[in-house]
Amino acid sequence: MWTTGAEQVEQAVAECVGVLGEVAGRDWTGVRAGRLEWSCRETAVHIAEDLIAYAGQLAGRERDGYSPFELSLEEGSDNAGALRVIASMGALLAAAVRTAPREVRAFHPYPFRSANREGFAAMGVAEVLLHTHDIAEGLGITYEPDPALCGFVLTRIFPHVQPGPTPWRTLLWATGRGELPGRTPVTEWRWSNNLVLDSERLTLQGVTPAAATDLSTVGDGGFAWLDGGPAEGTRVGAGLVYKQYEDGVHRPEWGMYVLVRREDGRALGAMGFHGVPDEAGRVEVGYDLVEAARGHGYATEALRALSSWALARPEALVVVANVEPGNLPSQHVLARAGFTRVAEDPEHLTYELGVSGDR
Missing domain, CATH: 1.20.120.450 (dinb family like domain)
Structure with missing residues (x-):
């Protein structure tokens, strides 16, 4: 509970x-x-x-x-x-x-x-x-x-x-008060509260390992969901977040965010990165919404906010999204958010949004 x-x-x-x-x-x-x-x-x-x-x-x-x-x-x-x-x-x-x-x-x-x-x-x-x-x-x-x-x-x-x-x-x-086998002693430390990003109608609230554990099973992760959510894609993504945490490779700001509607505090879906940017500065993003929230521009709004945040970071140069050829609504979201289709194969279409100009 x-x-x-x-x-x-x-x-x-x-x-x-x-x-x-x-x-x-x-x-x-x-x-x-x-x-x-x-x-x-x-x-x-x-x-x-x-x-x-x-x-x-x-x-x-x-x-x-x-x-x-x-x-x-x-x-x-x-x-x-x-x-x-x-x-x-x-x-x-x-x-x-x-x-x-x-x-x-x-x-x-x-x-x-x-x-x-x-x-x-x-x-x-x-x-x-x-x-x-x-x-x-x-x-x-x-x-x-x-x-x-x-x-x-x-x-x-x-x-x-x-x-x-x-x-x-x-x-x-x-916290620098003890030792663990195989780990370097800690001499400087700070804890990390979750990151929250704002858009016009939403807040994108970073998911903690505790929330990810709850969401990956049958829980609500501490959020009040619209329409009996979350969707299955959110639960799968939350499971991946917790696996990264267990493996010691989770970096919370490059994890999952729950999309919360400002007007009523309802969670509508989730959006996040598959991991930290790679050596070429590429980072992949994925998302889903509960059915009742689709068709209102929430995914586009959230994707613009999250991509803008990512591309303002020095380690990220390109945000990548892969979608199924038959998923037309997701393709429209990417196009409205400024992404360009750059490749395709029988299973996926690849879209990218890169840094514009010099930073």
């Missing part, structure tokens, strides 16, 4: 407060938190700061920057008090995630300057898991979160990280 992440925020915070509550009577101020430069006390306050910051961004619908406020504990608050604040701030983030409409996005810099409710939930869970680990390491106590929480984080904001032997070990490696 699809989740927006509120329950995961609550679980992560409960585990954090439970583990650290056992050692709240110890000195946290004079002890460094794992590999961080902060003390355990400073790190605990940072967890609370992140939780309320994400809640504020999402609840306030902040679009252009961070909401200008800071959190501080009352003078004289002990470690147990800090944990109470973490619990309260976690409850506020969970509430913000639960009440935010599906289409709301708010500012966060990494890497495309916005995140949706699931993204903020995943970032909040990541902060709790990782910094609880840092504090526990500093204090010399054992902490290992529920693997499902780690999987929730990895499949939403670490789409570029190949799954490893266990979700927790993979998350620690991906």
Whole structure:
């Protein structure tokens, strides 16, 4: 069953407060938190700061920057008090995630300057898991979160990280806190929220590995579909996205996008790339719509937006589409989007759209 992440925020915070509550009577101020430069006390306050910051961004619908406020504990608050604040701030983030409409996005810099409710939930869970680990390491106590929480984080904001032997070990490696056999140690890292592209009537919303897994079976991927969708082509494409993720070759901005209609938030279909551009700068695109959305120009509009985005990237020189000779509607979409037919064989017609002029 699809989740927006509120329950995961609550679980992560409960585990954090439970583990650290056992050692709240110890000195946290004079002890460094794992590999961080902060003390355990400073790190605990940072967890609370992140939780309320994400809640504020999402609840306030902040679009252009961070909401200008800071959190501080009352003078004289002990470690147990800090944990109470973490619990309260976690409850506020969970509430913000639960009440935010599906289409709301708010500012966060990494890497495309916005995140949706699931993204903020995943970032909040990541902060709790990782910094609880840092504090526990500093204090010399054992902490290992529920693997499902780690999987929730990895499949939403670490789409570029190949799954490893266990979700927790993979998350620690991906954030420079551990090692994995056969992988180079990580020294710099950032998570990645999904990319969203805008057109006149649509938003093209990047599909995370979590959504791809759900869409590839019988789920809705967290979207409200028109006409009982998604179509079979979307489910097949989602399966390919998840296979790329498992193989460690998924690059989210060169993956799949669900087409969502602005006027009612309904998902109409999907469009995306078969992979990253090749050495010659060629990248292939594919798409489909639910039947009720066809004939209204949505595919043409989305293809123009996605192709324009791709050809503005230095690694892409040509967008390619292959269609069956009998698929006249798809051929008309390509022609209206500016593509030119360049080749044909008994099974496919090949269309291309290239970079115009110098970049």
